[in-house]
Amino acid sequence: EPEVTQTPSHQVTQMGQEVILRCVPISNHLYFYWYRQILGQKVEFLVSFYNNEISEKSEIFDDQFSVERPDGSNFTLKIRSTKLEDSAMYFCASSDVGGRIDQPQHFGDGTRLSIL
Amino acid sequence: GEDVEQSLFLSVREGDSSVINCTYTDSSSTYLYWYKQEPGAGLQLLTYIFSNMDMKQDQRLTVLLNKKDKHLSLRIADTQTGDSAIYFCAELSGTYKYIFGTGTRLKVLA
Numbered sequence: 001e002p003e004v005t006q007t008p009s010h011q012v013t014q015m016g017q018e019v020i021l022r023c024v025p026i027s028n029h030l031y032f033y034w035y036r037q038i039l040g041q042k043v044e045f046l047v048s049f050y051n052n053e054i055s056e057k058s059e060i061f062d063d064q065f066s067v068e069r070p071d072g073s074n075f076t077l078k079i080r081s082t083k084l085e086d087s088a089m090y091f092c093a094s095s096d097v098g099g100r101i102d103q104p105q106h107f108g109d110g111t112r113l114s115i116l
Numbered sequence: 117g118e119d120v121e122q123s124l125f126l127s128v129r130e131g132d133s134s135v136i137n138c139t140y141t142d143s144s145s146t147y148l149y150w151y152k153q154e155p156g157a158g159l160q161l162l163t164y165i166f167s168n169m170d171m172k173q174d175q176r177l178t179v180l181l182n183k184k185d186k187h188l189s190l191r192i193a194d195t196q197t198g199d200s201a202i203y204f205c206a207e208l209s210g211t212y213k214y215i216f217g218t219g220t221r222l223k224v225l226a
Contacts, residue, residue, distance in 0.1 A: 048212035
């Protein structure tokens with residue numbers, strides 16, 4: 001069964017540094033998402049992306065965050081100047097058609113981001 | 117505001133049924149989902165229900181939806197040790213965004 005893959009599985013970065021988290025969504029999917037889960041807390045929506053533009057973003061997704069689909073297969077989340085509170089598990093997801101129950105979001109295994 | 121609540125822990129004996137509960141606040145939610153998260157792993161879609169349904173059964177899983185009380189439950193029949201995980205309910209908010217619950221940690225005792 002096709003799956004969403006994320007790399008790396010664990011990223012350790014110094015505070016203030018830029019980090020790029022990578023995702024390969026399921027190949028025929030059109031909608032892409034990032035969520036994060038701070039340790040012990042809820043999974044929180046960050047952003048959704050369709051047709052090469054952001055379709056919705058949360059208040060967490062401020063100017064230090066950006067997303068990009070640099071080619072036909074990858075979907076990236078960039079954090080420009082990391083802060084300690086950015087430490088979390090970041091999940092990428094994809095779906096075929098946004099908002100349809102028969103096309104739910106499929107999640108990757110996540111990238112654990114640790115900011116020192 | 118949108119909020120999804122779950123009890124934090126549930127412990128059952130192997131072979132018993134597990135019932136994991138969830139309440140949500142957005143009455144316009146049309147789609148509700150259950151995801152499973154095993155240690156160190158991602159979110160695995162288990163099942164889902166559309167808001168015009170009361171019940172959905174999928175092998176050992178039964179989802180019940182009470183729209184009036186905004187209450188969703190997941191029943192796992194004949195619970196096995198491999199079912200030990202965190203279970204998240206989620207509602208679709210708008211077109212794209214899932215709102216997740218706090219997660220219920222299910223522990224199955226042998």
